[in-house]
Amino acid sequence: QVQLVESGGGLVQAGGSLRLSCLASGLTFSRRAMGWFRQAPGKEREFVAAINWGGGSTSYGDSVKGRFTISRDNAKNTLYLHMDSLKPEDTAVYYCAAANRFGNTRDLNEYDYWGQGTRVTVSS
DSSP, X not given: XXXXXXXXXXXXXXXXXXXXXXXXXXXXXXXXXEEEEEEOTTSOOEEEEEEOTTSSOEEEOTTTTTTEEEEEETTTTEEEEEEOSOOGXXXXXXXXXXXXXXXXXXXXXXXXXXXXXXXXXXXX
């Protein structure tokens, strides 16, 4: 059974930092691209960042480029999202997802496993 379990969300002031983690099990983590998406209340799920199977290629949404960093540790089956300079508009539930391919992708439809999400709230 595939499980993606996110952690690290919480309440932070604007300008602060958080690091999200996603522990994967039940799949060959090192053979899959991984991604982070987010969904704010009343909005569609939005691409945040993606990383290829080996960690050498990354992609970011325009709204987080330069502030967020995605990384992975294949030995620990763990995906990370380091978030700096947080803004109130970053408030959302953040989801970890596993793609059915090696290369990173922004396309939500190429991700076939999803976590339950972790909530991030940024106060002004």
